[in-house]
Amino acid sequence: MSLKNFFKELSESENTNITMTDKQICIISAAIEIFSEKGYSATTTSEIAKKAGVGEGTIFRHYKTKLEMLLAIPNYLNKSPSSKSHMSDLTRIFESPYEKFEDFIKDVIQNRKEFILKNTPLIKVLVQEVPLHPELRDTMSESVLFPNMEKLIQAIDRFKEKGQIINIPSETIVHLLLTSMMGYFFTIFIASFHFNVDYDKEPDYLAQYILHGLSITDNKIELSREAAL
Amino acid sequence: MSLKNFFKELSESENTNITMTDKQICIISAAIEIFSEKGYSATTTSEIAKKAGVGEGTIFRHYKTKLEMLLAIPNYLNKSPSSKSHMSDLTRIFESPYEKFEDFIKDVIQNRKEFILKNTPLIKVLVQEVPLHPELRDTMSESVLFPNMEKLIQAIDRFKEKGQIINIPSETIVHLLLTSMMGYFFTIFIASFHFNVDYDKEPDYLAQYILHGLSITDNKIELSREAAL
DNA sequence: TCTCTGAGTGAGTGTTCACTCACATAAGCA
DNA sequence: TGCTTATGTGAGTGAACACTCACTCAGAGA
Numbered sequence: 223m224s225l226k227n228f229f230k231e232l233s234e235s236e237n238t239n240i241t242m243t244d245k246q247i248c249i250i251s252a253a254i255e256i257f258s259e260k261g262y263s264a265t266t267t268s269e270i271a272k273k274a275g276v277g278e279g280t281i282f283r284h285y286k287t288k289l290e291m292l293l294a295i296p297n298y299l300n301k302s303p304s305s306k307s308h309m310s311d312l313t314r315i316f317e318s319p320y321e322k323f324e325d326f327i328k329d330v331i332q333n334r335k336e337f338i339l340k341n342t343p344l345i346k347v348l349v350q351e352v353p354l355h356p357e358l359r360d361t362m363s364e365s366v367l368f369p370n371m372e373k374l375i376q377a378i379d380r381f382k383e384k385g386q387i388i389n390i391p392s393e394t395i396v397h398l399l400l401t402s403m404m405g406y407f408f409t410i411f412i413a414s415f416h417f418n419v420d421y422d423k424e425p426d427y428l429a430q431y432i433l434h435g436l437s438i439t440d441n442k443i444e445l446s447r448e449a450a451l
Numbered sequence: 452m453s454l455k456n457f458f459k460e461l462s463e464s465e466n467t468n469i470t471m472t473d474k475q476i477c478i479i480s481a482a483i484e485i486f487s488e489k490g491y492s493a494t495t496t497s498e499i500a501k502k503a504g505v506g507e508g509t510i511f512r513h514y515k516t517k518l519e520m521l522l523a524i525p526n527y528l529n530k531s532p533s534s535k536s537h538m539s540d541l542t543r544i545f546e547s548p549y550e551k552f553e554d555f556i557k558d559v560i561q562n563r564k565e566f567i568l569k570n571t572p573l574i575k576v577l578v579q580e581v582p583l584h585p586e587l588r589d590t591m592s593e594s595v596l597f598p599n600m601e602k603l604i605q606a607i608d609r610f611k612e613k614g615q616i617i618n619i620p621s622e623t624i625v626h627l628l629l630t631s632m633m634g635y636f637f638t639i640f641i642a643s644f645h646f647n648v649d650y651d652k653e654p655d656y657l658a659q660y661i662l663h664g665l666s667i668t669d670n671k672i673e674l675s676r677e678a679a680l
Numbered sequence: 681t682c683t684c685t686g687a688g689t690g691a692g693t694g695t696t697c698a699c700t701c702a703c704a705t706a707a708g709c710a
Numbered sequence: 711t712g713c714t715t716a717t718g719t720g721a722g723t724g725a726a727c728a729c730t731c732a733c734t735c736a737g738a739g740a
Contacts, residue, residue, distance in 0.1 A: 475687095
């Protein structure tokens with residue numbers, strides 16, 4: 223079971239001061255699994271205990287309340303070794319002096335795609351619960367989507383200066399990037415919409431699409447009337 | 452209160468056979484309001500009754516169970532006059548022989564944007580609950596995002612034949628469009644991410660972005676290695 | 681006027697919930 | 711070995727839940 227491995231890795235890592243007993247690993251991975259299937263609110267603690275193979279009291283020995291379990295998830299995500307390595311890779315991408323925007327955006331997408339695939343159930347819970355628990359919102363944008371936002375904006379500014387991407391506000395570009403990736407992620411992983419498409423190729427079409435979307439082309443497009451006022 | 456007006460309009464419309472008493476209107480609009488704030492599962496029927504200003508028993512006179520209230524929402528959305536008019540407008544857009552893809556995509560976005568703004572709380576509930584209640588999924592893609600999908604694909608095929616948009620599978624293009632719009636909608640309306648951007652201009656940037664993203668440009672982009680296999 | 685019907689009601693009901701607690705066992709240490 | 715602390719447990723608990731039901735009442739029809 224990969225979720226258990228995730229927490230085993232997390233517990234055994236030397237860089238984090240998180241130590242967990244076997245039971246505790248069972249509890250949190252069972253919780254995440256059921257949360258992602260039924261939602262936080264509809265999940266009962268007895269159900270978690272049963273799936274984890276522990277007594278119900280054991281849950282409350284480690285987490286004072288059920289809510290505390292949910293709010294602990296971002297913390298685990300942030301401290302996991304795989305997350306940390308993806309994050310530092312991403313920072314390196316943001317800081318590197320890429321020649322072409324194309325290479326930059328492909329590396330960013332590849333990085334986020336790998337990260338999301340490695341932590342799907344965890345992230346699914348976060349995405350699902352973020353509208354109902356605003357406390358989770360900051361973690362979402364800071365650690366799942368674009369950690370190190372300022373560096374990203376600086377990178378985008380550099381590409382704008384080079385004349386490689388369209389001259390609209392950098393915050394807007396970040397929003398469009400985030401929008402595309404969120405939407406892509408939401409439709410496939412969260413809402414499970416089914417499209418008759420090749421899901422292996424799809425992320426590369428996405429890259430191509432974003433790349434086109436922000437590149438400067440010959441056919442200039444006027445903004446519609448209402449945007450002008 | 453606009454939600455109450457929505458249902459009053461719905462009830463008084465001649466084309467729908469939906470008749471609702473004042474109390475019933477209060478109940479369903481209170482329910483949708485609380486569902487959108489706290490989520491379906493965390494909302495109690497007594498809370499709905501209190502907000503609607505009715506006795507708790509009255510709720511169960513109109514809806515056998517709490518779940519029935521949730522599942523009734525798509526039905527109301529589909530039968531509302533404003534929804535019907537937006538939907539027939541959209542079908543007309545799909546069928547019209549647009550010269551330029553640019554005009555086409557702008558009209559599509561404008562149509563969906565107006566529809567979403569007119570029905571925000573209702574749609575918010577649907578988006579929020581769709582991962583947990585697969586029954587809602589079909590309604591989402593059929594009535595909220597892209598009703599009349601086949602006609603949309605035919606329209607896209609026409610633009611591809613004219614050489615106005617890139618030659619990737621039409622289903623993929625639909626997915627990218629849906630992805631952009633879903634993501635855009637999710638970040639702003641559902642998850643309430645805050646960006647330091649001009650939200651009036653934002654939809655037009657989105658249009659521009661999508662337009663660019665699908666247009667054929669001089670700088671051809673190679674798909675990355677892994678997509679090729 | 682009387683009767684019938686359907687909307688409206690809120691105290692009541694059985695169940696389930698998150699959480700507690702007294703106790704059991706294991707682990708660490710002198 | 712004995713003492714202390716950490717971990718594990720499941721029966722138990724009060725609160726809260728979705729839902730019921732016996733009842734009221736207003737309005738329509740005769």
